[in-house]
Amino acid sequence: MNTEAIILKTAARTVEIERQALEALQEQSLNQDFARCVEAVHVCKGRVVVTGIGKSAIVGQKIVATLNSTGTPALFMHAADAIHGDLGMILPDDFVLCLSKSGETPEIKVLVPLLKNLGNPIIGMVANLSSYLARHARFVLHTPVSQEADPNNLAPTASTTAQMALGDAMATSLLALRGFTPQDFAQFHPGGALGKQLYLRVSDLYPQNEKPQVAPDAPLHETILEITSKRLGATAVIGPDGLLAGIVTDGDLRRMLEKGSADLNQLAARDIMTAAPKTVLAEDMAVKALEKMRKNSITQLVVADAAGRYLGFIHLHDLIREGLI
Structure with a gap:
């Protein structure tokens, strides 16, 4: 078998095993126990400490x-560091989510009794339902994985895929219960193109331009x-009443010269x-201005108020500069 065939066969096997793991997760783990766990986290007054x-x-x-970005306060505590002082970050009302495929790792077995002494509810995300972690957790999130995706069945692959997916399912379920809106999302993502799509308005951009x-x-x-x-490649035409009468663009000038009559x-x-x-209105989202430019194949828009009074221009370059394109 040549190199390319080995690569493609191994990759296909990996994807197939991980697909099966996700399918098993959907069929076996999204159940009443999962719902009760999410409901408990939703009403808790503390944070989710993940270890x-x-x-x-x-x-x-x-x-x-993911939890933090979708409205559920959370923090990470490494299990090894927890037993050497980091337990101090846990507050009385916190839930502790312990991730372990086997549920039998030494650090987890040392950590669990300490958490129980503190009185914090433990959520065990575990593949082995008969494990130490599963037996001592208040809530069990099952990640049923029959085999890992690597040829030796050793490297965490399908198991970590299942953990990631179940964590996402938990975060999005909490998001839905909280009625988390795009505006809420923007509060936690003020940087980058995503955040700017959700909060940047035309009024944030057009005053920077000439008028x-x-x-x-x-x-x-x-x-x-x-x-x-x-x-700006255009000028507004303002009537005697102070209202917007029209626009002249450099394209209008070219078409006028082409007629030559x-x-x-x-x-x-x-x-x-x-x-x-x-x-476009000043209070409109900047992404709306972008959509209108794309739809009409233009590079600038007149900014006016509801009464038709001219305020300025927003240009495609403004949106490019802000990373919306």
Whole structure:
């Protein structure tokens, strides 16, 4: 068998074994015990302290990150460090989630009695239901894994996949019980494109730009100078009543020159403007402005209030700069 065939066969076997582990998780573990555990965590006044050893500890750190980002206060405590002083981070109302495939690791067996003496409820996420951890936990989250995905059935692979999935299931169930909204999510994710999609508004961006505008009777050369000097590729046309009458873009100028039929010296802004241009409200989300630009294949939008008063421009470059694209 050549190298490529070995790689693909091994990879396919790995994915298949992990798929089977997730299927078993769905069929056997999402049950009344799981629901009772989530309900108890939902009403608890403390945090979820997640602990484990080895690869389970790494999965535990990811579960903590997911819980925190979805509204459930959580922190990670390494099982080995816990018995050397870190137990002090546990508060009376905290739940402790212990991750262990076997439920028999020495650190966990030392830690569990200490947790019970503190009186904190223990949640055991474990594959072996007859293990020490499973017997002493108040709640058991079962991760049924018949074999690991590596050829030697040794490296934590399918078991850690199951732990990760069950941790996600717990976090999202708690999210649903708390009625966690996109706005709540944005509070915990203020950085990066995801957070900005959820909280950044047009009003955060357009004041940074110039505010090009001309009157409807402004001659062509004045209109061109306004577009060029303000460097937004367009200018608003404002009527005598102070309301937005139209927009002239550099594309409008090109199309006007291509026609070549009019006397350029006689043209005014009203002759080449686009009336009733696409606009966006200052209080709209910036991502809404992006969607409107994409839908209409344009690079800028006029910002106006509900009465049609001109406020400024938001440009595609503003959205690129903020990482929304």
